[in-house]
Amino acid sequence: MLGVLGGMGPAAGAWFAYRLALLTGVTSDQEHLPVLLVNDPRIPDRSEAALSGGTSPLPAMQERLRFLESSGCECAVIPCNTAHHWFSELQASVKIPLIHIVPAAIAGLRARGIGAGPIGLLGTRATVRSDLYRGELAAAGFTVLPYTQDDVERLCVRPIQAVKQNRVAEAAAALAEAIHTLKGRGAHAVILGCTELPVAFAALAAEDLDLPVVDSIDALAVSALGHFGLVVNRSAAAGSGEPAR
Amino acid sequence: MLGVLGGMGPAAGAWFAYRLALLTGVTSDQEHLPVLLVNDPRIPDRSEAALSGGTSPLPAMQERLRFLESSGCECAVIPCNTAHHWFSELQASVKIPLIHIVPAAIAGLRARGIGAGPIGLLGTRATVRSDLYRGELAAAGFTVLPYTQDDVERLCVRPIQAVKQNRVAEAAAALAEAIHTLKGRGAHAVILGCTELPVAFAALAAEDLDLPVVDSIDALAVSALGHFGLVVNRSAAAGSGEPAR
Numbered sequence: 019m020l021g022v023l024g025g026m027g028p029a030a031g032a033w034f035a036y037r038l039a040l041l042t043g044v045t046s047d048q049e050h051l052p053v054l055l056v057n058d059p060r061i062p063d064r065s066e067a068a069l070s071g072g073t074s075p076l077p078a079m080q081e082r083l084r085f086l087e088s089s090g091c092e093c094a095v096i097p098c099n100t101a102h103h104w105f106s107e108l109q110a111s112v113k114i115p116l117i118h119i120v121p122a123a124i125a126g127l128r129a130r131g132i133g134a135g136p137i138g139l140l141g142t143r144a145t146v147r148s149d150l151y152r153g154e155l156a157a158a159g160f161t162v163l164p165y166t167q168d169d170v171e172r173l174c175v176r177p178i179q180a181v182k183q184n185r186v187a188e189a190a191a192a193l194a195e196a197i198h199t200l201k202g203r204g205a206h207a208v209i210l211g212c213t214e215l216p217v218a219f220a221a222l223a224a225e226d227l228d229l230p231v232v233d234s235i236d237a238l239a240v241s242a243l244g245h246f247g248l249v250v251n252r253s254a255a256a257g258s259g260e261p262a263r
Numbered sequence: 264m265l266g267v268l269g270g271m272g273p274a275a276g277a278w279f280a281y282r283l284a285l286l287t288g289v290t291s292d293q294e295h296l297p298v299l300l301v302n303d304p305r306i307p308d309r310s311e312a313a314l315s316g317g318t319s320p321l322p323a324m325q326e327r328l329r330f331l332e333s334s335g336c337e338c339a340v341i342p343c344n345t346a347h348h349w350f351s352e353l354q355a356s357v358k359i360p361l362i363h364i365v366p367a368a369i370a371g372l373r374a375r376g377i378g379a380g381p382i383g384l385l386g387t388r389a390t391v392r393s394d395l396y397r398g399e400l401a402a403a404g405f406t407v408l409p410y411t412q413d414d415v416e417r418l419c420v421r422p423i424q425a426v427k428q429n430r431v432a433e434a435a436a437a438l439a440e441a442i443h444t445l446k447g448r449g450a451h452a453v454i455l456g457c458t459e460l461p462v463a464f465a466a467l468a469a470e471d472l473d474l475p476v477v478d479s480i481d482a483l484a485v486s487a488l489g490h491f492g493l494v495v496n497r498s499a500a501a502g503s504g505e506p507a508r
Contacts, residue, residue, distance in 0.1 A: 019303075027292040028284040035277035035302055045428055047272040050304035057280055058264075059295035089330075183290055184496050251429050 020051055020242055021091030021114070023082050025058040026075075026098035027182055030213035030235065032057055034097035037216070038239040043249035051246055054091055056082045064100035068144035076104050080111040087112045093245055095119075095238055097213045100142050102150055117245060119238050120154045123209050126237035127160070130230045132207045134159035138200030140174050140193075141211035151211055163203055173199060174212070181214040189218035194227075201229045210234055265296055265487055266336030266359070268327050270303040271320075271343035272427055275458035275480065277302055279342035282461070283484040288494035296491055299336055301327045309345035313389035321349050325356040332357045338490055340364075340483055342458045345387050347395055362490060364483050365399045368454050371482035372405070375475045377452045379404040383445030385419050385438075386456035396456055408448055418444060419457070426459040434463035439472075446474045455479055 020038075024031015035055050042050055061079060066072035079101060086094050095117045096102065102119055109116050127137070137160045139151055147170070152162050165173070173196035180189035193215060200208050207230040210216055216235040240250055265283075269276015280300050287295050306324060311317035324346060331339050340362045341347065347364055354361050372382070382405045384396050392415070397407050410418070418441040425434035438460060445453050452475040455461055461480040485495055 025292070025295070025297070028287075028295040028298070029281060032277055032280035032284050032298075032300075035300065036274060036281050039273040039277050039302075040429055040431075042273075042429075047270070047304045047308070047427065050270070050273040052270070052305060053273070053277075053300070053302040055277075055280065055298070055300040055302060057284075057298040057300060059292045060297060063292070085334075089334075182292065184285055184287075184499055186285075186499075254429055254431075 019091050020053050020246065021083070021086030021089070021094035022053055022055040023079060023086065023094060023096045023101075024055050024098075025061055026064060026096075026101055027214060028057050028059050029181065029184075029217050030097050031055060033217055034095070034213065034235050034239060037236055038242065040254040041236065041239050041251055042243060043251040051243070051248060054086060054089055056086060058082060064098065064103070065142045065144045068100060068103050068148070075101065076107055079104065079108055083108060083112045083116075087114050093117065093242070095242055097235055097238060099150065099211050099213060099234060100144050103144065103148065117238065117241050119234050120151055122237040122241035123151075123211065123232055123234045124154060124158050125241065126232035126234075127207055127209070130207065130232060132230060135206040136161050136163050136204050138163050138197075138203070138205035138208040139211050140177075140196055140208060140215055142178060143170055143175065145211050146170055146174055151209065163200060163205055172196075177218050178212050178214045181217045186217060186221050190221035193218040194222055197227065197229055197231065205229065207232060264336050265298050265491065266328070266331030266334070266339035267298055267300040268324060268331065268339060268341045268346075269300050269343075270306055271309060271341075271346055272459060273302050273304050274426065274429075274462050275342050276300060278462055279340070279458065279480050279484060282481055283487065285499040286481065286484050286496055287488060288496040296488070296493060299331060299334055301331060303327060309343065309348070310387045310389045313345060313348050313393070320346065321352055324349065324353055328353060328357045328361075332359050338362065338487070340487055342480055342483060344395070344456045344458060344479060345389050348389065348393065362483065362486050364479050365396055367482040367486035368396075368456065368477055368479045369399060369403050370486065371477035371479075372452055372454070375452065375477060377475060380451040381406050381408050381449050383408050383442075383448070383450035383453040384456050385422075385441055385453060385460055387423060388415055388420065390456050391415055391419055396454065408445060408450055417441075422463050423457050423459045426462045431462060431466050435466035438463040439467055442472060442474055442476065450474065452477060
C-alpha cells in the first residue's frame with residue numbers, strides 16, 4: 019500500500035490520488051495500487067514557515083507519516099513541493115522510504131527527451147527562491163531561468179493562489195501566460211513545481227501549449243508506480259514525463 | 264474528519280476527494296474538511312456479488328470502515344453506488360454515521376428544481392435492476408424510466424467499463440449518447456448513479472447537455488459538507504444538485 023501525505027492543499031492531495039489511478043495501466047479495479055490518503059488541511063502553511071519563520075509544519079507532517087507507516091503503508095509520497103524543504107527530517111521520522119518529488123520531475127524531463135539547457139520553474143515563493151530544485155537540476159545539466167521579484171508574483175503566485183481559492187478558469191489563464199513568457203525567454207521546458215498547478219494545467223486545452231511541461235504531481239505518480247513495479251498507462255500520461263499526450 | 268471508503272473503483276474514490284475539495288467554499292487550505300481516504304482496490308467486485316453471488320465484498324468493506332472509525336473519523340461516506348446494497352450491514356458495523364448516497368442524489372434533484380416525474384437512472388447492472396434507487400425515488404414522487412436488457416448494456420455498462428479501463432474520451436461519448444437517449448424518452452433529469460460516470464461526465468463539454476444531470480458523487484460531497492456545517496462553493500457545483508454550473 020502507498021501512503022499519501024496530502025492536504026497541502028486538499029485539491030492537490032486528492033488530484034494526486036486521481037492521477038495515480040488514471041496513470042496506472044490496468045483493465046480492472048483489482049489491479050490498482052492500494053492507497054491510503056491523509057488529506058489533512060490542518061498542517062500549518064509550508065511557504066510561510068519556510069520564508070518567514072511561521073509555525074513549523076514539521077511535527078504535524080511527521081505525525082501523519084508515522085500514522086501512514088503504522089497503518090501498513092510500505093512507501094509514502096508527499097504531493098506538495100514546498101513540504102520537501104523538510105524532506106530529510108521527514109524521512110528520518112519513519113522507516114519506510116519516501117519518494118522525493120525533485121528526482122521524479124527530473125526523470126520526467128528526461129522521459130520527454132530533454133537532457134540539458136534552460137528550464138522554467140513554476141512554484142511557490144519558497145520553492146522558486148530556494149535551492150530545492152536548483153541544486154539537483156544543475157547537477158543533472160539543467161539551469162533554472164532567473165526571476166525578478168515581479169516575475170515570481172505574476173508567473174508563480176497568481177495561478178497558485180487562484181487554485182487555492184477554487185478559481186480554476188482564472189488559474190488556467192494565468193498559467194498559460196506564464197508558460198508563454200518562459201518560452202519567450204528561452205526555456206526548453208517548464209516544470210510545474212507546485213502541486214496546485216496541475217489542477218490549472220488540466221483545465222488548459224492541449225493546443226494552448228507549445229512547450230514540454232513536466233507536471234511534478236504526475237511525475238511523482240509515475241515514480242510511485244515504478245517503485246511498486248506497476249505499468250504506466252501511456253494514454254493518460256500528459257505532462258508526466260511520458261511522451262504521449 | 265470525514266472517512267472515505269474508496270477504491271470501488273480507485274478513480275472514483277480519488278475523484279470524490281477531489282470534488283469535495285473543489286466544492287468546499289473556502290479561501291485558504293486550513294478551512295477545508297480533513298479527509299482520510301482508504302482507496303483500496305482489493306475489495307471484491309460489488310456487481311458480481313450482488314447479481315450472481317460472487318465473493319461478498321462485505322467483510323472487506325466492514326474492516327476498512329472500522330479502520331476509518333478507529334482512526335478518528337466522525338462520519339464516513341462510500342463513493343460507490345453498488346456498495347450501498349450492503350448499507351444496513353455496513354452501518355451496523357460501526358458507531359459513526361454513514362451518509363447514504365440515494366437521499367443525497369434525491370436532494371440533488373430537488374436543488375435543481377425537479378420535484379417529480381420520470382427520471383433516467385444510469386448505473387451498474389446491479390444498481391439499475393435492483394430497488395436501490397427505485398423505492399426511494401418512488402416515495403419521493405419520481406419514477407425511473409424502464410430499460411430493456413439491451414438498454415442496460417448500451418446506456419449504462421458501456422460508459423462505466425470505459426472509465427474502469429481508463430478510456431475517458433470513449434466513456435464521455437457513450438455517456439453523451441445515453442443522456443440524449445433518455446431525454447428522447449421523456450426523462451426530466453438523469454442521475455449518474457455510478458461513481459465511475461462523473462469521471463466521464465467531467466470530460467463532457469457543458470454545451471453537449473440539454474438535460475439536468477445529478478452526479479451522485481457531487482451530491483454525496485454536498486451532503487458531507489452539510490453534515491459538517493461547511494459552505495458549498497457554488498461556482499464548482501456542476502451536476503451536484505446546485506443550480507449554478
